Amino acid sequence: MGGLIARDGEKFERFSEWFDNVLLTARIADSRYPVKGFLVYLESGWFVIERVRRRLEYLLEEDGHLPMYFPLVATLENFSREAEHIKGFMGEVFAVGKLRVGGGEEQQEAPLILRPTSETIMYPMFALWISSHADLPLKIHQSCSVYRYETKATRALYRVREIPWNEAHTAHASQEEAEEQVRRAVQIYRRVLDELGLAYLTLRRPDFDKFAGAEYSIAFDAWNPDGKVNQVATVHNLGTNFSRVFNVEFEKKEGGKAHTWQLCYGFGYSRVLAAIIAQHGDDLGPIFPPTVAPIQVVIVPIPYKGREQEVRSYAQEIYSTLRESFRTRLDDREDVTPGEKYYYWERRGVPLRVEAGPREAQSGSVMLVRRDTGERRSVPLTGLKESVENVLAEIERSLAERARRKLEELVVEVETVEKGAGMIEEGKICKVSWCGSESCALSLKSLMGAEVRGYRYDMDERSERPCLVCGSRGRTYLYVSRAY
Numbered sequence: 001m002g003g004l005i006a007r008d009g010e011k012f013e014r015f016s017e018w019f020d021n022v023l024l025t026a027r028i029a030d031s032r033y034p035v036k037g038f039l040v041y042l043e044s045g046w047f048v049i050e051r052v053r054r055r056l057e058y059l060l061e062e063d064g065h066l067p068m069y070f071p072l073v074a075t076l077e078n079f080s081r082e083a084e085h086i087k088g089f090m091g092e093v094f095a096v097g098k099l100r101v102g103g104g105e106e107q108q109e110a111p112l113i114l115r116p117t118s119e120t121i122m123y124p125m126f127a128l129w130i131s132s133h134a135d136l137p138l139k140i141h142q143s144c145s146v147y148r149y150e151t152k153a154t155r156a157l158y159r160v161r162e163i164p165w166n167e168a169h170t171a172h173a174s175q176e177e178a179e180e181q182v183r184r185a186v187q188i189y190r191r192v193l194d195e196l197g198l199a200y201l202t203l204r205r206p207d208f209d210k211f212a213g214a215e216y217s218i219a220f221d222a223w224n225p226d227g228k229v230n231q232v233a234t235v236h237n238l239g240t241n242f243s244r245v246f247n248v249e250f251e252k253k254e255g256g257k258a259h260t261w262q263l264c265y266g267f268g269y270s271r272v273l274a275a276i277i278a279q280h281g282d283d284l285g286p287i288f289p290p291t292v293a294p295i296q297v298v299i300v301p302i303p304y305k306g307r308e309q310e311v312r313s314y315a316q317e318i319y320s321t322l323r324e325s326f327r328t329r330l331d332d333r334e335d336v337t338p339g340e341k342y343y344y345w346e347r348r349g350v351p352l353r354v355e356a357g358p359r360e361a362q363s364g365s366v367m368l369v370r371r372d373t374g375e376r377r378s379v380p381l382t383g384l385k386e387s388v389e390n391v392l393a394e395i396e397r398s399l400a401e402r403a404r405r406k407l408e409e410l411v412v413e414v415e416t417v418e419k420g421a422g423m424i425e426e427g428k429i430c431k432v433s434w435c436g437s438e439s440c441a442l443s444l445k446s447l448m449g450a451e452v453r454g455y456r457y458d459m460d461e462r463s464e465r466p467c468l469v470c471g472s473r474g475r476t477y478l479y480v481s482r483a484y
């Protein structure tokens with residue numbers, strides 16, 4: 001492949017500054033909105049989210065999920081019905097009420113909250129809709145925002161109070177069918193993340209860290225340059241915990257009644273956007289994977305004294321060749337030098353630049369310049385569409401490959417707790433031999449000063465070593481790291 005290696009030292013050494021800077025210069029988001037934890041999404045950031053949303057929704061609907069939209073508010077009473085659930089979320093719920101104007105006492109309705117997630121909003125409706133096995137499975141999804149009153153320091157896209165996401169909720173007639181849906185949900189999420197070239201770990205969370213009210217939780221942790229993994233999506237098997245509380249029952253085929261087996265799963269759009277920026281970007285800014293890039297190709301004419309008209313019309317010709325197949329921009333500003341234009345579009349994350357000057361106009365060629373490697377390649381105007389398509393595909397592959405190699409580099413197996421704590425300091429993700437006991441997992445958290453993220457869901461990873469905490473026979477590996 002050759003080409004230059006993207007310079008990304010600053011991204012790793014001063015991640016926060018780098019990231020905040022990129023959000024504004026690349027028109028992704030503006031975090032200066034005067035309410036803590038709320039963001040304005042700018043045109044590039046929102047474009048990427050929209051592309052990701054459409055792809056995810058397409059795959060969910062292909063799998064039989066129906067698109068729906070449920071209200072933003074729930075009664076506090078419904079929200080409080082599942083005991084574990086409320087314990088997990090109560091500390092971060094926004095209350096809603098009527099603004100009291102003047103001094104008079106007003107009749108208050110039952111207290112309302114903004115959805116922090118929608119189980120307790122949807123399942124009372126599921127109870128109305130489901131009565132027989134013929135109503136199952138029920139699979140629905142919605143893209144919306146959920147609200148969590150973060151009290152910790154917020155960070156744009158990663159830790160916000162308004163979270164744009166997609167949530168899917170399903171109800172099934174048996175445990176087996178629910179388990180099968182867990183696998184399908186994981187496949188759908190993996191497919192979307194893989195298409196974006198993201199590198200992540202698919203982990204089953206330890207029991208003490210599962211979703212409040214779930215039997216178990218599977219999560220997707222994307223690596224991040226500062227060593228704090230970024231949970232971009234989760235899949236939860238709720239068992240019959242919620243259907244019992246909300247009386248979601250059905251008449252079985254063989255007679256008699258049963259509670260439905262349910263799942264919920266969520267895919268965080270802002271966190272996925274953060275992962276795209278953080279994993280693929282370099283010191284100049286983001287590098288958008290072509291599938292989601294707001295602009296895929298930018299054409300920069302290189303004018304030459306006396307031949308301006310020739311170059312201008314050649315650039316026009318290139319533009320009309322490409323504009324129907326790619327999101328293309330012709331930068332024909334006359335008061336800006338080509339060098340300034342290069343810099344401008346590089347910082348906007350445009351994956352491919354096309355340069356055309358008098359030499360190209362003469363020979364009927366164009367110069368393609370890759371944003372990720374800086375590699376330059378001269379190709380003929382004839383067949384340009386195919387050439388651009390190929391280069392964009394190459395960029396996509398090599399971004400994915402670079403992200404995957406970085407993840408491999410970040411995951412280190414450690415043989416002692418002390419070594420692990422040191423590695424955590426260096427921003428690594430530690431792989432630790434574990435006997436399988438809850439108490440050993442819990443003590444790792446304090447021993448290593450990091451979060452226990454869980455063990456691999458996508459593969460059966462057997463440990464040959466003793467458990468790092470108790471010394472008895474290791475069964476698998478736990479992944480430990482800092483996290484958002």
Ligand SMILES: [Zn+2]
Pocket residue numbers: 434435436437440467468469470471472
């Ligand atoms: Zn142990």
